[in-house]
Amino acid sequence: MFTLSQTSRAWFIDRARQAREERLVQKERERAAVVIQAHVRSFLCRSRLQRDIRREIDDFFKADDPESTKRSALCIFKIARKLLFLFRIKEDNERFEKLCRSILSSMDAENEPKVWFVSLACSKDLTLLWIKQIKNILWYCCDFLKQLKPEILQDSRLITLYLTMLVTFTDTSTWKILRGKGESLRPAMNHICANIMGHLNQHGFYSVLQCCDGLFPDLVSYAPHNNPVRWSVGRSWYDWQLSR
Numbered sequence: 001m002f003t004l005s006q007t008s009r010a011w012f013i014d015r016a017r018q019a020r021e022e023r024l025v026q027k028e029r030e031r032a033a034v035v036i037q038a039h040v041r042s043f044l045c046r047s048r049l050q051r052d053i054r055r056e057i058d059d060f061f062k063a064d065d066p067e068s069t070k071r072s073a074l075c076i077f078k079i080a081r082k083l084l085f086l087f088r089i090k091e092d093n094e095r096f097e098k099l100c101r102s103i104l105s106s107m108d109a110e111n112e113p114k115v116w117f118v119s120l121a122c123s124k125d126l127t128l129l130w131i132k133q134i135k136n137i138l139w140y141c142c143d144f145l146k147q148l149k150p151e152i153l154q155d156s157r158l159i160t161l162y163l164t165m166l167v168t169f170t171d172t173s174t175w176k177i178l179r180g181k182g183e184s185l186r187p188a189m190n191h192i193c194a195n196i197m198g199h200l201n202q203h204g205f206y207s208v209l210q211c212c213d214g215l216f217p218d219l220v221s222y223a224p225h226n227n228p229v230r231w232s233v234g235r236s237w238y239d240w241q242l243s244r
Contacts, residue, residue, distance in 0.1 A: 050086045054095070057083055061098040070109075073117045076102055077130065084136055089143060096140060097158065100165050103137075107168060107176070116177050118169070121192055122185065131192060134169055135199045141165045142200065142208040170197050 060079045080099055083092060109115040120130040141162035148155040148162075172178055172189045197205075 053082050053086055054092075057095055061095065061102065070112075070115065071102065071106070072114050073106055073119050074114075076106060076117055077120055077126070077133065080133055080137065081129075084133065087140070089140075089147075093144070096144075097161065099137070100141070100161055104161075104164060104168065107174070110176070113177060116175075118175055118189075119177055121189065122177070131195065135196055138166055138169060138196065138200060139203055142203070142205065145208050166200075169193070170200070 057079055060075075076099075080103075083095055083099055086092075087096070089096075103117045106115050106117045113119050120126045123130070145159060145162050148159050150156050150159055168174060170193055172186060172193055175189065178186050178189060
C-alpha cells in the first residue's frame with residue numbers, strides 16, 4: 001500500500017509538472033502569435049500609409065497640371081516633407097527629380113513672393129524646419145551625384161539639375177526675394193547659406209564635387225576647401241556653361 005501510494009503521488013506530481021509546462025508553452029505560443037500579428041499589422045499599416053503618401057505625391061506632380069508652376073512655396077514644402085518622410089533613393093528617384101524641378105521652377109517665378117521656395121526662410125514658424133528640409137534635399141542631391149554617370153545623356157541632365165539645386169541654395173545672388181526692398185534680408189540669407197554650406201561640408205561635399213570632375217572641372221577646382229566664396233566663383237563658370 002505504501003509503495004502504491006508513493007507511486008500515485010509521484011505520478012500525480014509528474015502530471016502536474018507536465019500540465020504546468022504545457023501551459024507555459026501555450027502561453028509562449030500565444031505571446032509569439034501576438035508579436036507576429038503585431039509586426040504583420042504594423043508592416044501592412046506602414047505599407048498602406050507609404051502607398052497613400054506616394055499616390056498623393058504623384059498626384060501633386062502630375063505633368064499635365066497647368067497650375068504646377070503656380071504652386072505656393074508652402075504647398076511644395078509640405079509635399080517635400082511627405083516625400084522625405086519615406087524617401088528611398090531607388091524607389092523615389094523620379095519623385096525627387098520632380099520635387100527639385102518644382103523647387104527650381106518656383107525660384108524662377110517673377111514678382112510672386114509666395115511662390116519662391118526660399119521665402120519660407122523668412123517665416124518665423126518655418127525657418128528652422130525649412131533649413132533642415134533644404135539641407136536634407138541638397139544632401140540627397142549629393143547622393144545622386146555620386147551615382148550618376150555624365151557619359152549617359154539622361155544622367156548628365158540629372159547632374160545638371162542637382163548641381164543647379166546645390167548652386168541655387170548655397171548662393172543668394174539669384175534669389176529674387178532679395179531684390180529691391182528685400183536687400184535688407186541679404187545678411188540673414190547669407191548666414192543661412194553659410195549654415196547650409198557648413199552642413200554639406202561636414203558630410204563630404206567636396207568629395208561629391210570631385211565625382212563631377214571631368215564634367216565641370218573648374219567648378220571643382222574653385223572649391224578646394226569648400227569655401228563659399230570660391231564656390232560662388234565656380235558658380236559663375238557653371239552658369240556660363242549652362243547658357244552655352
